[in-house]
Amino acid sequence: MHHLSIRQLKEALLARDFSCEELARSHLERLVRIGAELNCLVSLTEEQALAEAREADRRLIRGDCPALNGIPVVHKDVFCTRGVRTSCGSRMLDNFVAPYDATVVERARRQGMVMLGKANMDEFAMGSSNENSFYGPVRNPWDRERVPGGSSGGSAAAVAARLVPAATGTDTGGSVRQPAALCGVTGIKPTYGRVSRYGLVAYASSLDQAGVFARSVEDAAFVLEAIAGYDERDSTSVDRPVENYVSALEEDAGPLRIGVAREFFGSGLDPAVGDAIEEALSHFERHGAGRRDISIPSLELAIPAYYVVAPAECSSNLSRYDGVRYGYRSAGARDIETLYKKSRSEGFGAEVKRRILVGTYALSSGYYDAYYLKAQKIRRLISAELREALREVDVIVGPTSPFTAFRLGERAGDPVTMYRCDVYTTAVNLAGLPAISLPAGFVHGLPVGLQIIGDHFSEARLLQIAHRFQSTSDWHQRVPAGCE
C-alpha cells in the first residue's frame, strides 16, 4: 500500500480494502526499518499515530470523513506539535515539548491526516545538505553515501523512499525545492503568506514559508489544499480564499508560455543537469507550450543578498534562546551573562552560530546601511525583475539545483561552497513567489529537479502546469533500489 497515490488510498480506505490503522502500521513498520537506515526521522510517534488512525477508522464507520481521513504524514521537526518533542534539529530544543500545535499540524489533523513522526532537518532549517542536524545527517535513498539536500532533508528522503505519502517542510531559501530535487520527489513552496507560519519555529521571518513534499503533483495538491489559508494567528498570513487545487488539475490550462532565463544556465550548472533540463523544456514544447528566452540580470546577486537578509533575521529571531524559559541550559553558570553565553554556545551548532554572527555583524552599528540596507535594495531589484518577467510569460522554468546529490562531507568544509547550492532558489524567497520542483530526469542514477516559478498566488496554475508535465512523463514514478 506504500505505492498508492493519495487518491488511491482514499478510495481503498472508503472501500474498506484496509483500515486506517492497518495503513498506519504498514507505514510505521517501514519507517522503523528503512527510516532508521536513512535517519530521516527525529521522532517516531507510534502510539499517537495508532490512536489517530483508530479515530480515523471510527469516522469512516460513522461516514463523516474529512478530505484526507487516515492519510499518513510526517511533519518537519520545525513545526510545533503539542505534547511531542519539537527539536528543530538542535541540541537547543532537544528537550523541548511544544505546548501547542502549529496551524499546519492542526489543519492536517483536522483534515484527517495521521502524523507518524517528526522529520530530521538541518538545525533551525539552516543548511543545504541536512548535515547540520544535531541528530546526524540524513542519507539520500538513491545513494546512501550522498546527502538528501536541506534543510528539509528528512521529509524529502522519507517521501522518496516511499515511507510516507506526503510530508511537510519549510522553504526559506530553497529548503523544500532543493531536497525535493536531490531526492527525486515533488516539492512545492507556496507564495509567502499562503500557509500560516504560526507554530513554525522562526528562522528568517520575511522568507520562511511552509510547503509540501509528495510523490506527485496531485498528492501535493491534496495536502496543500488542506494546510493553506488565512490564519489570524499569523499577521503575515494573507486573507484570500484558497483555490481548489485538486480539481484545478483537470481544468484546461490553456496556452502556456514558459520563460527560460539564461542566468539559470550559467557556468555553475553541471552540463549533464543542464541537458536534462533542456530535454524537459523540449518536452513542454512538444506538448504545445511556447518558449521565450528571458533575462533576470540580477539573479546572481540573490545569494549575496540572501546571506545578509536571512542571517540578519536569524540573529534577531534566535535571540529568544537564552537558557531561561525553555530549551537547553548550560550547567554551572554563576551569573546571568555567562548563563546566556554558555547556553547559546553549547546549545547551537557551528552553522547556526556562524549565521548569528554574520547577522549580528550586518545589523551592528556602522554596518547596517552597507550590508542590511544594501541587501534589501537588491531584494527589491531581484523581485522587480522576476515580477516583470512574469508579466511576459506564465512561468519561469529552469533547474532547481545546479547539480545532483553530492557526497556526504563533500561541501561541508567551506560555508560558501555550501551556500552556492542555493543559486537558483533564494531569489524566489526574496520575492515571495511560489515555485515547485519536479523530478525531470536522472544523471548517473541520481534525480534531477526541474523548477517552475509562478507569480504571487498562482499555485493552482503552477500545479496545473506541473501536473500536465507529470501526466506525460514518468520520472516521478521511479523508486530508489531497496524501497520497492
Added chain:
Amino acid sequence: MSGPAGIPSAGVSEEELAHIAHLARLALDPREVPRLREELARILALVDEMNAIDTADLSPMAHPVETAQRLRRDEVGEEDRRELLQQGAPEVEDGLYLVPRVVD
C-alpha cells in the same frame, strides 16, 4: 577586495569578532577563533558581490508581499497557560523563572 561604502572587508578583526560575539551573547572558544575569522571573511567576500551594482535609486524591500499590517481587535484572545508553558523551563519556582543572582 574592498567592502561596501569603503569598509574593508578583509573580514573581521579579533576585536570585532569578540564584539559581535558579545552582542550575540555567544562565548567563543579561543581555539575556534582563527577558523571562524577565516569563514566570516569568506562569507563577507561573498556578500560583497552585492557591490557589483549601484543601488542608490532603489528603495529597500523588507517584506515580500507588501500589504498593510493587519491589526486585530484589542481583546484578550489567549487564556492563561503559565503552568503549561513553564513545564519546559530549566528551573522554575512558584511560577517564577530562576536564574543566577543578578544583583548582590
